Amino acid sequence: MSTVSAYAATSATAPLTKTTIERREPGPHDVAIDIKFAGICHSDIHTVKAEWGVPNYPVVPGHEIAGVVTAVGAEVNKYKVGDHVGVGCMVNSCGVCSSCQAGLEQYCKNGATFTYNSTDKDGTPTYGGYSQAVVVNENFVVRIPDSLPLDKAAPLLCAGITLFSPLRHWKAGQDTRLAVIGLGGLGHMGVKLGAAMGCEVSVLSQSLKKMEDGLRLGASNYYATADPATFKELRSGFDLILNTVSANLDLGQYMGLLDVDGTMVELGIPEHPMEVHAFALAAARRSLSGSNIGGIAETQEMLDFCAEHDVTPEIEVIEADYVNEAYERVLASDVRYRFVIDISSL
Numbered sequence: 285m286s287t288v289s290a291y292a293a294t295s296a297t298a299p300l301t302k303t304t305i306e307r308r309e310p311g312p313h314d315v316a317i318d319i320k321f322a323g324i325c326h327s328d329i330h331t332v333k334a335e336w337g338v339p340n341y342p343v344v345p346g347h348e349i350a351g352v353v354t355a356v357g358a359e360v361n362k363y364k365v366g367d368h369v370g371v372g373c374m375v376n377s378c379g380v381c382s383s384c385q386a387g388l389e390q391y392c393k394n395g396a397t398f399t400y401n402s403t404d405k406d407g408t409p410t411y412g413g414y415s416q417a418v419v420v421n422e423n424f425v426v427r428i429p430d431s432l433p434l435d436k437a438a439p440l441l442c443a444g445i446t447l448f449s450p451l452r453h454w455k456a457g458q459d460t461r462l463a464v465i466g467l468g469g470l471g472h473m474g475v476k477l478g479a480a481m482g483c484e485v486s487v488l489s490q491s492l493k494k495m496e497d498g499l500r501l502g503a504s505n506y507y508a509t510a511d512p513a514t515f516k517e518l519r520s521g522f523d524l525i526l527n528t529v530s531a532n533l534d535l536g537q538y539m540g541l542l543d544v545d546g547t548m549v550e551l552g553i554p555e556h557p558m559e560v561h562a563f564a565l566a567a568a569r570r571s572l573s574g575s576n577i578g579g580i581a582e583t584q585e586m587l588d589f590c591a592e593h594d595v596t597p598e599i600e601v602i603e604a605d606y607v608n609e610a611y612e613r614v615l616a617s618d619v620r621y622r623f624v625i626d627i628s629s630l
């Protein structure tokens with residue numbers, strides 16, 4: 285066991301504070317990683333504030349982890365000391381169910397082990413990336429290509445794959461009229477990845493406040509959803525809509541923006557259920573779906589794609605003791621577009 289510094293939440297209302305946690309000695313299939321950078325994801329905030337159910341405190345959040353390998357188990361041959369690697373939202377799964385066999389570990393029928401607020405196979409609680417080091421089974425470690433700086437690679441491990449996976453699944457490409465709802469941490473990756481895949485990208489945002497950014501990041505069009513004329517003008521105008529907003533929206537209104545056979549994909553996961561009238565679906569054989577991160581092989585494919593197409597998130601690097609203020613700013617949508625903790629400051 286080794287003791288490392290970490291930032292943890294001890295209740296839904298207390299600020300995160302500095303503490304120490306134990307990391308296991310690497311087993312034969314484990315990779316020990318010195319964490320260099322950890323992204324702040326809205327899920328971290330939902331979890332520590334008990335908005336997705338009461339978590340198992342203390343919670344050490346962080347599932348956008350980028351670091352350097354410091355040791356490998358005897359059976360590991362994919363990674364060696366010094367390699368740049370990443371860890372995303374999962375650190376284990378059953379490996380034998382049909383989902384795991386299909387490379388869809390995130391949909392493991394026996395429940396994937398998540399990077400924090402989960403129980404690992406050895407019965408110990410998992411702690412995330414707001415910490416100096418982590419030990420992870422090699423099958424849940426991905427390689428960060430050398431051309432991607434570690435600070436910018438971190439948010440790809442959740443925000444990047446969350447957008448990449450549905451774009452791939454719904455075969456986004458040059459003929460796709462893509463709309464991304466919300467230009468935040470997730471949405472801005474949707475714009476960049478969609479543009480890199482050749483889609484015609486439109487941003488649907490509450491106001492035109494971030495329009496300049498949206499167009500600079502690769503969108504062709506930018507619309508304000510606070511303006512009712514937007515919904516008239518864009519009626520039946522999209523093939524694929526990725527909803528990154530984690531607050532309730534009038535789904536029926538957005539479904540009307542899909543052309544025949546179009547699909548709207550829920551990525552943001554708000555706290556409360558949303559309603560949609562069946563007519564909004566039936567009227568044009570539209571689909572309403574959802575998607576959760578991506579499998580491990582697909583996460584590697586996403587990192588390689590980002591390296592090849594020079595797609596990286598817009599980030600603001602912060603020191604660890606700024607994390608509580610950063611949370612407030614995420615909630616106020618006051619970040620362009622992802623906070624990344626410099627773990628050397630911990």
Ligand SMILES: [Zn+2]
Pocket residue numbers: 325326327328347442443
């Ligand atoms: Zn996340």
Ligand SMILES: [Zn+2]
Pocket residue numbers: 377378379380381382383384385391392393394395
């Ligand atoms: Zn499984």
